[in-house]
Amino acid sequence: MVLEEGLSIEKKLEILSDAAKYDVACTSSGMQREGKAGELGNSVAAGICHSFSADGRCISLLKVLFTNECIFDCKYCINRSSNDVPRASFTPKELCELTIGFYKRNYIEGLFLSSGILHTPDYTMELICQTLRMLREEYHFRGYIHCKAIPGANPLLVEYAGWYADRMSVNLELPTNEGLRQLAPHKSRKSILTPMRQIQAGIAESRQLLGFKGGNYGAFHFTRQAAGLPYRPEPAIPEKRKEGNHAIVGIDSETTSVERTGRELRLSLLESVGRPTGRGFAAAGQSTQMIIGATPETDYQLVSVAEALYQKFELKRVFYSAFVKVNEDAMLPDLPGGPPLLREHRLYQADWLLRYYGFAAGELLTEKRPNFNAVLDPKCDWAVHHMELFPVEVLQADYFLLLRVPGIGPKSAKRIVEARRSGSFSFEALKKMGVVLKRAQYFITCGGKTLGHLHLDETYVTQSLMLNEKLPKNLQDALYGRQMSLFELPAFTAEAG
């Protein structure tokens, strides 16, 4: 370990922002909070992007590690203990001054604090807590704070951080226990899921005791409905969840549940131990991140895990980060084509389908067809494999069926349902409602009519859809840079994907 003494703040920032860049989440959304006299800052629910870096990603928060002096040796990580890289740590005061200085100049919405593990998980988590407390109570900072829970840290410390942070996250990193064992030998499913479960309980508690937001009704509701699980409009505080039999990829069986006592008792307890309940507990929700392409898991495994996280942990967001190979290690794959950006893109599209469309992971992919189609987005891919369900009559189909039509999204589906109340309408009107007819035309009738000749043939539709997907330019190049022959089209290959 290269320890450099007496580093300047410039040098520290250089090292500790460079080390934090692989965390993809930089959003400042989910929290609405007005300003207050004598304090600095407020928060806007939609989130605000302050800049964009050279890779085109949004910069909203001061995203840094507290320290990169890490005792763990995760193979994929630039900061792994066996690497010979410059090391640095902030002090809580330095981080506070940086955050305030940046915030006042309108560079950022707030702080995103992550960290390597200095000495022990508890030692690190305590430093994070100190920083957050100082920022809120001494610097009177009212802006956005996203903070990591360190796997393996004392639950009391995690709880403490939750009352100061707007969002918390614990990165799952790899979707299977096997992957973790190989690449992150110091971490385990259990050490990651335990704080996740605890944060979920904290959010539910602040929602019920104090009326704050947090959690994710939409995704929770949709993914449970899609899986045929019972759901309530207001998810209860998870006491001891008895859902072992529904456990997908074994998530439930591996966690320890957090016990909660009665409501009044809890509130008075919180107050007596001096919890600052004024902002709620991580009331902008919880998120996590998985690395894509460092281990051989399939897309099916990835979306199944994401689904389970929405269903059972009420996560606000699951983020996907295309693996960037920063270390030479026999355990790591070679990626001659660079980070798998197209795959990452497809996963985000699928994630969207889970959260807003009521798709179940098992509908999008199966063990037999475990990976997304490179040339079609997941929804179109699903549709061309279910031609027997189409065409759908837009004047009659219910909301959820409309949502399944490529080219119709939640907004346009809602508009269709509303517009139907006052009579029938034409294809022209559908367009005005935001339906993308270029895609939808192969799957719908409107008042019994079709737009042009309806050709319900899988191959034909697949090809037509492929040609009109609008991919970001770099992905377009990645996909079509090479010559594609007709025989590579999914409909021609036995195992599409």
Added chain:
Amino acid sequence: MEKKYIYRCEDSVEGILTGIYDAWASVHRHEENRIEVCRDEWEVPLLFAEYTDVVPDAEKSEKVQRSVRLRVSEEAYEMMMKAVLSGDPEKGEVIYRFLIYAFREGARAGRSYGNPWVMRLFEIVRNFDNESHHLKGFLRFDEQENGLLLARYAPKNNILGDLMEHFSDRMNGESFMIFDEKRRIAGVYRPGTVWFVYRLNEEEYRAFSEAYTQEDTYSALWKIFHRKIAIAERENASLQRNNLPLRFRPYMTEFRTS
């Protein structure tokens, strides 16, 4: 060719709304009238047209505002006011046509997706709101020697009011000033007072232009951060340009060369 009556108004709330009031009160039919907002560029006068220079009148402007709130809706009023502050060259005409329709249709007018003038107004308002949202993030303050935070920008729409609302809530303990270079107006806030906007004279304008850029420890640190947070393997200038159009960059600390 049919003769047109053109009302030329000053680019201000009073100017535009007075123009609409005068056109309405004139003896001509609506189709014969046109509202034109003065811009700096020289415009080719129409041949078969009679031009009237509108004299801004606070009372007339008030009257228009009041009747929109009462007879159409609060929502329509807000859209109209944003359109007045927008940078759209046709805004005067669009508002006029919208109002003709809205006074006939009442509160429903704000939701008529079928009417082309309503759609144009939506478009103007959306453009206004988008720019305002963007600048809540992209605006940059530089700390002056006396502690004042000073920001400079040149937006397409006059969104200063929106920004002053936002920042006076957010930074209620700081003195700050936002300076619109294009319109030569500045919004001023001091802790414990209410923000206001005023027009700069030539001397002040020059003073502000010079005072603005203050490189300090934080601006240097911000540049380091902005550079380091990018992942080289994912570099994507076109995505960056889509998300952060070039026109904002001259005013942004991280794109400034020192």
